[in-house]
Amino acid sequence: MAIKTVSIIGLGALGVLYGHHLTQKIPKEDLRIIADAHRIERYQKDKIYCNQALVDFNYVTPETPCAPSDLVIFAFKHKDLDDAIKAVKHQIGEHTIFLSTLNGITSEREIGEYYGMEKMLYCVAQGMDALKIGNALTYTNKGILCFGDIEVGHLSEKTIEVAKFFESVALPYEVEKNMKHRMWGKFMTNVGVNQTIAYYEGDFSMIQRDGPERDMMIAAMREVMSIAQKEGVHLTEKDLIYWLKILDRLNPKGRPSTRQDMEARRTSEVELFAGTVISLGKKHQIKTPINQKLYDRIKYFESLF
Known part of the structure; x- marks a missing residue:
């Protein structure tokens, strides 16, 4: 079944970035932004901007009855996942x-x-350098959405249909036939770059040059590599180099989400990053001193909010 209607829940950096892209490619009524009434009122009052352009979204509350969406995109922080799962129930049909x-x-x-x-x-989602401050998003690199089936080598009808849709709307994408490997690579990268830049209170430029910041980032990533092996995922030096090259192409003045959380005095995803690494390290009896150091520092920052 061809994809026509899309629902996005979450207007953080990625929700705005991809939502804005789709507003220029499909009819307004075919793109739904799911949010509660209070958020919608705020969005409509303050407006949403993407690279200085005003974005005109079609907002729908979770309670609004409607025909099922063909594609639902979750684009927010993990801590809100339970609420978001329940909020999209009216968007779901047999083929969603x-x-x-x-x-x-x-x-x-x-x-x-x-x-x-x-x-x-x-x-x-990889390769984007989106920076969202208040109601305004800016970015230099849109990055790509890399997706696929969890079964290695499998190419399902769902994957084919999403690829056709992204092709039709010129949304950068890549079909991956080993998604578990790709996801662990992205997790390794987030653990390194997000937390290191938050630790040093800087931007992408500090990890794009040789020095203690880049060394710390790579050391944190290597701890993930060791754990991934125990979890059945073989991350290699080739993978490390691949992700470092992606980071080196980002806007030097940009900042990852954990650093943005620190600046906005919001609780970060440190539990999802270092917290997970430390927990899995204990499970597999692997020492994770770098992630422990990053965890302690970021939790200290959060205690000051």
């Missing part, structure tokens, strides 16, 4: 497909357990 752009390695399973794994594709 889910994509999650959330960080970490668990959101697909959590969504699938609620609505059925047969609706779920695995997804990684």
Whole structure:
């Protein structure tokens, strides 16, 4: 079944970025932004901007009855996942497909357990340098949505249909036939770059040059590599180099989400990053001193809010 209607829940950086792209490619009524009435009122009052352009979204509350969406995109922080899963119930039909752009390695399973794994594709958002301050998003690199089936080498009808749709709307994408490997690579990268820049209170430029910041980031990533091996994922030096090259192409003045959280005095995803690494390290009896150091520092920052 061809994809026509899309629902997005979450107007963080990725929700605005991809939502703005789609507003220019499909009819307004075919793109729904799911939000509660209070948020919608705020969005309509303050407006939403993407690279200085005003974005005219079609807002729908979770309670609004409507025909099912063909594609539902989750685009917010992991801590809000439970509420978001329930908020999209009126968007779901027999053939609805889910994509999650959330960080970490668990959101697909959590969504699938609620609505059925047969609706779920695995997804990684990579290569974007979106910076959202208040109601305004700016970016230099749009990045890509990399998606596919969890079964290695499998290419389902869902994956084919999403690829056709993204092709039709000129949304940058890549179909991946080993999504577990790709997701762990992105997790490794987030653990390194997000937390290191938050630790040093800087921007992408500090990890794009040789020095203690880049060294710390790579050391944190290597701890993930060791754990991934125990979890059945073979991350290699080739993978490390691949992700470092992606980071080196980002806007030097940009900042990752954890650093943005610190600046906005919001609780970060440190539990999802270092917290997960430390927990899995204990499980597999692997020492994770760098992630412990990052965890302690970021939790200290948060204690000051």
